[in-house]
Amino acid sequence: MNIVTQSVSVSPSVDYARKYRPWPPVDLPDRTWPSRTITKAPVWCAVDLRDGNQSLIEPMGQERKLRMFDALVKMGFKEIEVGFPSASQTDFDFTRFLIESGRIPDGVAIQVLTQARDDLIRRTFESLRGVKSAIVHLYNSTSELQRRIVFRMDRAGIRDLAVNGARLIVELTRELGMESAIRHQYSPESFMGTELDFSKEICEAVMDIYQPTPQRPLILNLPLTVEMSTPNVYADQIEWMSRNLKNRDSVLISLHPHNDRGTGVAAAELALMAGADRVEGTLFGNGERTGNVDLVTLAGNLIMSGVDPQIDISDINELVRVAEHCNQLPVHPRHPYAGELVFTAFSGSHQDAINKGFKAIEASASPVWEVPYLPIDPKDLGRSYEAVIRINSQSGKGGIAYILEREHGLELPRLLQVEFSKVVQGIADGEGVELPADRLWQAFSAEYLDGNGRFAFLSHQGEQELTARITDEGREIAVTGRGNGPIDAFVDALRRTSGLDFDVANYREHAMGSGANATAVSYVELRLADGTTLFGVGIDKNIVTASLKAVVSGVNRALKRRG
Numbered sequence: 001m002n003i004v005t006q007s008v009s010v011s012p013s014v015d016y017a018r019k020y021r022p023w024p025p026v027d028l029p030d031r032t033w034p035s036r037t038i039t040k041a042p043v044w045c046a047v048d049l050r051d052g053n054q055s056l057i058e059p060m061g062q063e064r065k066l067r068m069f070d071a072l073v074k075m076g077f078k079e080i081e082v083g084f085p086s087a088s089q090t091d092f093d094f095t096r097f098l099i100e101s102g103r104i105p106d107g108v109a110i111q112v113l114t115q116a117r118d119d120l121i122r123r124t125f126e127s128l129r130g131v132k133s134a135i136v137h138l139y140n141s142t143s144e145l146q147r148r149i150v151f152r153m154d155r156a157g158i159r160d161l162a163v164n165g166a167r168l169i170v171e172l173t174r175e176l177g178m179e180s181a182i183r184h185q186y187s188p189e190s191f192m193g194t195e196l197d198f199s200k201e202i203c204e205a206v207m208d209i210y211q212p213t214p215q216r217p218l219i220l221n222l223p224l225t226v227e228m229s230t231p232n233v234y235a236d237q238i239e240w241m242s243r244n245l246k247n248r249d250s251v252l253i254s255l256h257p258h259n260d261r262g263t264g265v266a267a268a269e270l271a272l273m274a275g276a277d278r279v280e281g282t283l284f285g286n287g288e289r290t291g292n293v294d295l296v297t298l299a300g301n302l303i304m305s306g307v308d309p310q311i312d313i314s315d316i317n318e319l320v321r322v323a324e325h326c327n328q329l330p331v332h333p334r335h336p337y338a339g340e341l342v343f344t345a346f347s348g349s350h351q352d353a354i355n356k357g358f359k360a361i362e363a364s365a366s367p368v369w370e371v372p373y374l375p376i377d378p379k380d381l382g383r384s385y386e387a388v389i390r391i392n393s394q395s396g397k398g399g400i401a402y403i404l405e406r407e408h409g410l411e412l413p414r415l416l417q418v419e420f421s422k423v424v425q426g427i428a429d430g431e432g433v434e435l436p437a438d439r440l441w442q443a444f445s446a447e448y449l450d451g452n453g454r455f456a457f458l459s460h461q462g463e464q465e466l467t468a469r470i471t472d473e474g475r476e477i478a479v480t481g482r483g484n485g486p487i488d489a490f491v492d493a494l495r496r497t498s499g500l501d502f503d504v505a506n507y508r509e510h511a512m513g514s515g516a517n518a519t520a521v522s523y524v525e526l527r528l529a530d531g532t533t534l535f536g537v538g539i540d541k542n543i544v545t546a547s548l549k550a551v552v553s554g555v556n557r558a559l560k561r562r563g
């Protein structure tokens with residue numbers, strides 16, 4: 001059989017194939033990264049105060065910068081890029097403030113960025129006077145596009161720019177006696193767009209100036225300044241550099257992914273598998289254009305793989321508050337790990353599976369977390385289970401049962417779950433909005449509990465010969481009946497009083513709470529003359545009273561159904 005395919009352009013005015021080119025793959029047939037796994041946390045460097053800040057509508061002032069800095073320190077970051085001190089007075093002053101106020105804890109290095117321009121490098125060193133531990137981060141763009149369009153320089157010119165910048169940095173470090181305080185970092189900016197042989201050439205030329213050793217390695221930051229390809233290409237580039245750079249043990253290979261194609265996290269992870277040592281990024285991925293790689297997501301992914309991320313994201317809601325305040329940008333409700341909705345299921349089958357997963361975890365002695373649709377325990381991020389299941393018209397019995405059990409201790413029999421979920425479905429469809437837990441309880445009470453119809457239970461005496469006081473349409477009456485126990489006798493009494501032909505098909509009860517506050521809940525399934533069944537529910541401190549109330553509840557519902 002011949003299948004004839006026809007390609008139809010949705011936008012006939014643009015020939016995408018002529019306008020855009022796929023990024024060329026790296027010739028690395030013996031690549032090893034695809035079969036590796038990440039088994040330890042990288043060295044982290046948070047760049048919220050520099051790359052994040054430079055992309056904000058309103059860059060941070062001192063108050064917001066400090067709040068972010070303190071939060072990053074508290075999370076356990078040991079390297080924090082605090083600004084571009086030669087570019088703005090705010091960044092210069094902030095760097096000075098951190099140093100002069102003694103705000104930088106021992107063991108934490110501040111990092112500052114500079115272009116390869118003499119005046120900017122000198123000013124950068126001015127900002128660092130008296131610092132205990134800093135990383136001077138030199139960058140220049142190296143890609144073919146930037147060389148041609150922005151710098152209008154050939155490879156040699158671009159290499160000289162980097163080498164001269166590095167030389168001045170080494171001289172100033174020495175002149176100012178800052179050798180023990182300062183570490184060095186070089187970024188061939190736009191690394192992804194740079195030919196690998198030139199990346200190697202320029203990095204090695206810079207290494208010749210810095211003379212790194214395994215004890216004092218140079219940080220070579222190989223940025224995905226603009227993400228232009230699938231993440232495997234970046235991983236190949238990193239593996240190629242890691243394998244081909246000279247004196248590999250004297251450099252730390254650092255990643256700095258952006259997220260133009262939405263795969264910044266994937267690029268970082270694959271590149272770590274490819275041999276990188278360090279990652280630069282920001283909280284929740286704020287940064288130029290679509291952002292920097294999101295360090296919180298990377299840390300969450302490590303946790304989910306059983307690896308200690310070495311930064312603390314266990315109070316993720318607080319991190320969201322800090323980021324939203326400092327960046328004046330919201331964190332999306334569906335943001336991995338942090339979004340308001342990421343641990344919430346509305347849909348019935350998901351809720352059912354989560355409910356069963358929680359029960360299985362409770363019953364299991366294993367420490368392993370296994371809950372369908374919840375790949376990580378929200379509690380490990382300081383999130384509660386409260387919002388895990390929320391009810392709307394897409395919800396099913398499992399979710400409704402979960403909420404009634406969590407909020408009110410009711411363990412509804414399965415058939416009652418089915419029955420009540422239809423009631424909820426009707427309300428949710430009618431109102432078209434979410435039903436919060438208190439609305440669900442209101443609906444349950446109205447449907448099943450005291451006051452749900454014509455009769456209401458007041459009191460009873462006797463067991464096989466029973467007299468009960470009830471109200472009938474608000475009027476108090478006494479009813480009597482006989483049977484082999486109080487429920488049977490009460491059924492006999494109510495059958496005659498209501499004119500409804502029914503018996504009890506099933507009965508279940510359990511305690512809610514414990515000690516003096518314990519309450520009993522009874523579920524009775526009534527079978528009607530036409531063979532159909534329905535439930536009644538009663539709650540009372542006295543277990544017999546709870547059962548009799550449940551019978552009244554069921555009769556009221558049956559009468560309403562009969563009309």
Ligand SMILES: CC(=O)SCCNC(=O)CCNC(=O)[C@H](O)C(C)(C)COP(=O)(O)OP(=O)(O)OC[C@H]1O[C@@H](n2cnc3c(N)ncnc32)[C@H](O)[C@@H]1OP(=O)(O)O
Pocket residue numbers: 051054084086087088114115116117139140141150151161189225288
């Ligand atoms: C990918 C990144 O995020 S890199 C960091 C980018 N961050 C920022 O730019 C924020 C802060 N920057 C600034 O405030 C300014 O750009 C400053 C203060 C650094 C420099 O300002 P100015 O000199 O006024 O101008 P401008 O930024 O337009 O300078 C561009 C010039 O610098 C050159 N240049 C750009 N980057 C570098 C570099 N890393 N090293 C050396 N020269 C560079 C350009 O080729 C251009 O040269 P030209 O004037 O001969 O054409």
Ligand SMILES: CC(C)C(=O)C(=O)O
Pocket residue numbers: 051113139187189190221223224225226256258
């Ligand atoms: C300065 C460099 C590291 C940078 O910010 C980038 O390439 O995005």
